[in-house]
Amino acid sequence: MGLKELSRVSGLSACERKSFIFLRKELPVRLANIMKEIHLLPDNLLKMPSVGIVNNLYAASFEDIMQFEKVEVSETTLDKFCQTLVKIRNRHKDIVQTMAHGVLELKECHDVDVQTENNIQYFLDRFLMSRISIRMLINQHTLLFGSELNGHSRHVGSIDPSCDIISVVKDAYEKARLLCDQYYLASPELLVEQHNGKFEKYFERCSEIRIVYVPSHLFHILFELFKNSMRAVMEHYNNSDSDYPSIAVIVSRGKEDICVKMSDRGGGIPRSQMDHLFKYMYSTAPRPTQIDAHTVPLAGYGYGLPVSRLYARYFHGDLVLQSCDGYGTDAIVYLKALSNEANELLPIFNKTSSKFYRTAVSNTDWSSQCGSGMNTRQLRMS
Numbered sequence: 001m002g003l004k005e006l007s008r009v010s011g012l013s014a015c016e017r018k019s020f021i022f023l024r025k026e027l028p029v030r031l032a033n034i035m036k037e038i039h040l041l042p043d044n045l046l047k048m049p050s051v052g053i054v055n056n057l058y059a060a061s062f063e064d065i066m067q068f069e070k071v072e073v074s075e076t077t078l079d080k081f082c083q084t085l086v087k088i089r090n091r092h093k094d095i096v097q098t099m100a101h102g103v104l105e106l107k108e109c110h111d112v113d114v115q116t117e118n119n120i121q122y123f124l125d126r127f128l129m130s131r132i133s134i135r136m137l138i139n140q141h142t143l144l145f146g147s148e149l150n151g152h153s154r155h156v157g158s159i160d161p162s163c164d165i166i167s168v169v170k171d172a173y174e175k176a177r178l179l180c181d182q183y184y185l186a187s188p189e190l191l192v193e194q195h196n197g198k199f200e201k202y203f204e205r206c207s208e209i210r211i212v213y214v215p216s217h218l219f220h221i222l223f224e225l226f227k228n229s230m231r232a233v234m235e236h237y238n239n240s241d242s243d244y245p246s247i248a249v250i251v252s253r254g255k256e257d258i259c260v261k262m263s264d265r266g267g268g269i270p271r272s273q274m275d276h277l278f279k280y281m282y283s284t285a286p287r288p289t290q291i292d293a294h295t296v297p298l299a300g301y302g303y304g305l306p307v308s309r310l311y312a313r314y315f316h317g318d319l320v321l322q323s324c325d326g327y328g329t330d331a332i333v334y335l336k337a338l339s340n341e342a343n344e345l346l347p348i349f350n351k352t353s354s355k356f357y358r359t360a361v362s363n364t365d366w367s368s369q370c371g372s373g374m375n376t377r378q379l380r381m382s
């Protein structure tokens, strides 16, 4: 599906029956695809208790939906279907933490080789993207036809047909600033600019940049980025009396892309560390046993950046980080400017994906950084 179809009032969103017919087939397909992929995981991970729990949750949800496979469509069926979707959504609400716990269990009882780490990275990107897509379809149906309200009359389910990017930027900033003020007793200011591309000269006052998008997805991404930037700035300028450099956000619209660039002067990180920021294995640090006054509120399980990138990629956008070590970091969120290009990006379970789990990594044919002995860099050979 794409944002254009999902947000069109005349499409699926206008007819509960059509949506039911589509979902009772599509949801089992998406659940089954990822269950097949779970069974391709390295045995060490597959045997972890938490991974077993996740697998059973998916199997239960698959069974729940399959009960509607051949039933006649009636008011009662449609009501029961909505209730089942809500039950499934609640059943899966802690799946990310459960999977992260499975990775932790693996790290605690096995050495993890490069191939296993690559397989986990590949799997979690696909597993979590699949989960985003399933929750999107469930939310659309329950918001449009269930007893839930989305609180915004002109929204189509979770989609805002005219999402004002800058208002989401300001909302995410204020929420992150609250956490920052609580912990650091201060926070960086926000500078926001917008550039409407060639349209600028046609409008006296630069009109807001608006797109068809899911505000909660954009909020999730920007909230994560603001937390990172605020933590970086406050820790880089940790002497309490200095005024902190503002976080600058530029929103621009081009022919194809809407860009939201967030720039901080938090000291940045070395290029060698940059890749780790999106790695699930690297970010799975034991969660503090208890959240207390000394727990940094801006740090989570560490899946914040990889999951935010999945949200950006879900409708064919992206999230890219560029850091200048010693100075600061730019985070750029790319969104599709045209809703007919904002189609779901979904993992496909096929020979290619199965082969990925079986293909051994091989030595690279480039010199390594240390410049001697066995090359430490590994590339996956087809």
Ligand SMILES: O=S(=O)(c1ccc(O)cc1O)N1Cc2ccccc2C1
Pocket (backbone or CB within 6 Å): 224, 225, 226, 228, 229, 231, 232, 233, 235, 236, 264, 266, 267, 268, 269, 277, 321, 323, 328, 329, 331
């Ligand atoms: O790696 S970063 O450059 C960085 C990463 C992502 C981002 O969105 C913003 C950032 O600024 N940065 C995160 C962080 C946290 C504590 C102390 C120092 C730093 C430096």
